[in-house]
Amino acid sequence: MLLCNSHYAQELADIAIVNAKILDGTGNPWFRGDIIIHNGKIREILPVGKGSATRIIDAKGLIVTPGFIDVHTHFDGNEFKNPGAGNYIYDGVTTILVGNCGSSRVNIKNYLTQLDSLQLAINVGTLMGHSTLRRNVVGTHANRAPTEAEMVKMEQMLERAMRDGAFGLSTGLIYIPGTYAKTDEVVRLAKVSASFDGVYATHMRDEADSVLAAIREAIQIGRESGARVQLSHLKASGHNNWGKAEKILELISDARAEGIEVVVDSHPYIAGSTHLSTLLPPESLTDGKDSILARLRNPKSRAALKKYLLADLNKKKLKNFDYAVVASFDPEPAMIGKSIVEINKQRGRKSNAENEAETILELMETGVVNNNNFGGEMIYYTISEDDLQTILKYPHNICISDAGIRLHGGKELLHPRAYGSNARVLGRYVRELKIITLEDAVRRMTSLPAQQFQIENKGQLRPGFDADVLVFDPDKITDKATFESPYQYSEGIQYVLVNGKVVLDNGEHTGTRPGKTIRKK
Template sequence: MFQVMLRSLYCLFALSLLSFSVFSQPLDVLIKNGKIIDGTGNSWFYGDVGIKEGKITAIGKLGSVEARRVIDAAGLIVAPGFIDVHAHIEGAEASTPTADNFIYDGVTTVVTGNCGGSNLDLGGYFVRMDSLRTSINIASLIGHNTVRRAVIGEARRDPSPDEQRRMEELVEKAMQDGAVGLSTGLIYVPGTYSKTPEVLGLARAAARHGGVYASHIRDEGDRVTEAIEEAISIGREAGMPVEISHFKVTYKPNWGRSVQTVALIERARNEGLDVTIDQYPYIASSTSLDTTVPTWAFGGGRDSLHARLHDAATRQRIKKEMVATLKKKQFKNYDYALVARYAPDTTYNGKTIHEINKLKGRKAKPLDEAETILDMIEATNRTQMVFFSMDEKDLVRIMQYPFNMVASDAGIARFGSGMPHPRAYGTNARVLGRYVREQKVLRLEEAIRRMTSLPAQKFKLHDRGLLRPGLAADLVVFDEATVNDVAEFANPHAYSVGFSYVLVNGELTVDQGKHTGVRNGRALRNTATE
């Protein structure tokens, strides 16, 4: 009994010390009267949040605590900052360090390096990001395609034992430098030329340092189940968590197969495998125009591609394969393919390949449209496209799966440039507005869990994703009645609305709906040990 009393007195003493340390000096920010959703998926509660020196110091009814800035959040939701686990920000960090499109959508942290493409020297990259200071926090995967290109180039062959070893060493170094895992883009050159054992070897190198295997799988259409099973088997054999990127089923012959694909994920989890997925809330995808061309045509790199295109017989073979694929997808022409960014002629932006083909004065036949595509590919190394290929019923079914995160698959947008996919601006707001408030596909608390604690847990961002004392003060304050995406395919450059305040590492980055210009983001390195 005496020992119990001593423990109780000790706890009271410790709490009094904590209270004194928290409130003996003014807080930096005090958010009062908010409807707090803490990221766990549990119900909201009313309370206050105290912030000091970049950390959450207290949550609850904090009374008349002194603070340098007091925010009255009455009638608003207070939640952890959103974590976007599938981003492609490389190359735009310096030109637009304020990352407005992410910040205005409530995103405070991104995981980049997805789909097999990343910086090769991640140690140097993280140092540059810490020096640059973007408005968002940045974590990164190491990309398989990047590593393969560094060792083998774009050759269409298996690696030699020495090349495999060198690739694994590059992955190992990236993990030691702070990568959160390995990503693959198995529809893209040169990753598409790899076989499972090659990828598994690299995955094992990442697994030794606590990494995640994040995969843009080999096929999201006819062979989607085989592609999912490959990703799961790599996780099983490597002994590591798996994240399947932008989970979907594409093209009309496959609509409805989300019943099968979601079941595959659940079966793996029932087996004891840590497999999760992410998704953007749109029925159109966005990637390179190159993906309309048979991958064998790119073997050896762009120079080899151009040589093949200058051979009449090979060019005709490529076009016939393109048309055969088009018919297999049950499209009459390329009117489902919209140009997002074409540098040689920006008047193409926002037009379909079908429309551009007409502008060229060619016949409205698939072979002629394939010729137009090859002309465009010859003119520039990358044309960004938007492909309308999915069904809303599949999208909703996948969204309802509980181990599914919200992710944009977007980069830092330069406002007014090109015709990007609207997911770059509106992903989280679209989920909160369309699928939570309007269609009630998800509870608000559940949607926020998918945007916060689930990705933080998956990618081991241990000090983020929850509202808890001692964790980093990444927060969003928004109006659940008005939050909405504004960006549309015809007018994509439009920031989300409804986010009143966004804090990154304790600094107000959005204040009363306006970006302050603050750049308080940090590079977030994997700290798992071997």
């Protein structure tokens, strides 16, 4: 009672993580200490043995890091159905940014307010999507430049989104309608993002044969707009482009030397996942469902599409379409998990590329559900392990999932990246293959994304920062999700704290949902 000097008057903290080997997220080597957490924040970091609190978590033999920040995820509505976000929590992700690849909600303010009332287990922020702007102002199927009035309208909508807390602009320049935009349109919008210190994150115009030209375009957009550039899910896609990773990174290093802030991200898998329709030329997908079906059914245009598919296969130096596997296909769920080669055989046709191209067109035809949904989702095995490792090793590469919150135990053949991206980097590429150090991998999951996207008070273990904290064993952390069996939580993380609350407690999800929406300041 007599010891009421200022130090002793401090309220007993909520949680102390003691005996920790601390990796603070900056890339510095670990140091020992006790982390004191109170009211959702890191209150202080004390020498070992000095920490006390209502709850003590003994981290002896384990490491403690900031929660992982996944800046490349997608809005798909599952956040409303599975607010516990298990696929991310077990993989150590405590914050995600949605709205990538050009698609976001139109009204950012309403979206964030909705999420606020929902209370997720993880923190969520968003980008504003360029395709979303274009769809709303110019129209989904308008393959033309916007009028000046439309351009100004898009700028105003983006400005509004930035004021409402969006972290920047995203584009999806291979998707409709983003692909209809020329570079100058994107520059004008990226300037708006830059005026709020926002980022320009891009799913580039091409990730295959013209990937280098696409990177040059993204760099030009950064140069002319002044926005920081984020090259999303960087890869050299297609067998004929294998080996281009070095050249890709050279372009990026040159841009940085010139003073343009370019950072990249990637996930650690040799397959990507996107729509079936990306196999077809964009001009065949214009003007909505009826026009697309008419093109698919007209013998002349169908023959031209088949020719295109075969020429593409030839260019990839492949003999068949077994690199393309159905991930989801609403009209015929039995197709899930089968490659185009298998589906073709199942349809009683001889195995050859021409018949397989016909099978793809049939799937497109049954799959065109409405104006925004052209066929199913696919998994494409198009990335080489060598390129993947070259890009993973690049120090300015952020680790991402390119996924979203998932409904655990669903029926689609999910890409395992939704469950295991971070654990896979830490298990396979840090511990087993030793191509990245643990300190550096953690930096690229924490402080690097926080810096690039200007996410305040996250990404480092520092007094005053949000208490998004992980405790795990670097010798045990392992991804379990595979392409064959994707609904598997990662293993090896013992504790996940989000805003100072324990969400993963000794390896078990507590059901607590302390996530908050985050806004660009």
